[in-house]
Amino acid sequence: EVRVVESGGGLIQPGGSLRLSCAASGFTVSTHCMSWVRQAPGKGLEWVSVTYGGNTYYGDSLKGRVSISRDNSKNTLSLQMNSLRAEDTAVYYCVSYIVRHPYWGQGTLVTVSS
Amino acid sequence: ELVLTQSPGTLSLSPGERATLSCRASQDISSTYLAWYQQKPGQAPRLLIYDTSIRATGISDRFSGSGSGTDFTLTISRLEPEDFAVYYCQQYGISLLTFGGGTQVEIK
Numbered sequence: 154e155v156r157v158v159e160s161g162g163g164l165i166q167p168g169g170s171l172r173l174s175c176a177a178s179g180f181t182v183s184t185h186c187m188s189w190v191r192q193a194p195g196k197g198l199e200w201v202s203v204t205y206g207g208n209t210y211y212g213d214s215l216k217g218r219v220s221i222s223r224d225n226s227k228n229t230l231s232l233q234m235n236s237l238r239a240e241d242t243a244v245y246y247c248v249s250y251i252v253r254h255p256y257w258g259q260g261t262l263v264t265v266s267s
Numbered sequence: 268e269l270v271l272t273q274s275p276g277t278l279s280l281s282p283g284e285r286a287t288l289s290c291r292a293s294q295d296i297s298s299t300y301l302a303w304y305q306q307k308p309g310q311a312p313r314l315l316i317y318d319t320s321i322r323a324t325g326i327s328d329r330f331s332g333s334g335s336g337t338d339f340t341l342t343i344s345r346l347e348p349e350d351f352a353v354y355y356c357q358q359y360g361i362s363l364l365t366f367g368g369g370t371q372v373e374i375k
Contacts, residue, residue, distance in 0.1 A: 186359075188359075188364060190364070190366075197355065197366060197367075197368050197369050198304075198312065198355055198357070198366040198369075199366065200363065200364035200365070200366065203363055203364055210363050212363075212364075244311075246311060246312075250359060253299055253300060253317060253318050254314075254317050254323070255302055255314055255317060255357075255359065256314075257311055257312060257314065258311070259311050260311050
């Protein structure tokens, strides 16, 4: 069974850094398209980053402040976020795409506040 | 930049009625990378349809997807009380990932 589980969210002060993790099971992260999507309170869905085929791309909202990476030995995907702002407060979802079928986790909440 | 425009923004219908939701792309996209999601408050998005018209596992056949090129549609044949929610379309084949702004289906 394909499953992704996010972790690492929490309360962080403005300007701080946070690393989110996505643990995958039922497939290999190194060979599939993986992405991070976020949703601010009361807002729509917004893609943050995607990686596939050795390429990595970032959405405009976090570009320059975020880095996506894979740990093939642990079969995990990570999102390193720096210089966080109040507007980065959101639920962050890990999404895998396997044979064109998206699989979502339940999300992890990141709250940026002093 | 590829943009997905969903319409209407809000759809007010009664249980038992048919719902037709639209997702229009600003350029031609591959129909194999178009998905629809349902989201209820406090929950993660739930995949309904992928590849434009393939229902995800466990999804009622009241939900159907269609379209090609720039125009895509999600149809709910007969609304049940649990269907009142927000619906999003997503493309994941061209210009990276894009989401529509959502359509809220509310009880009339």
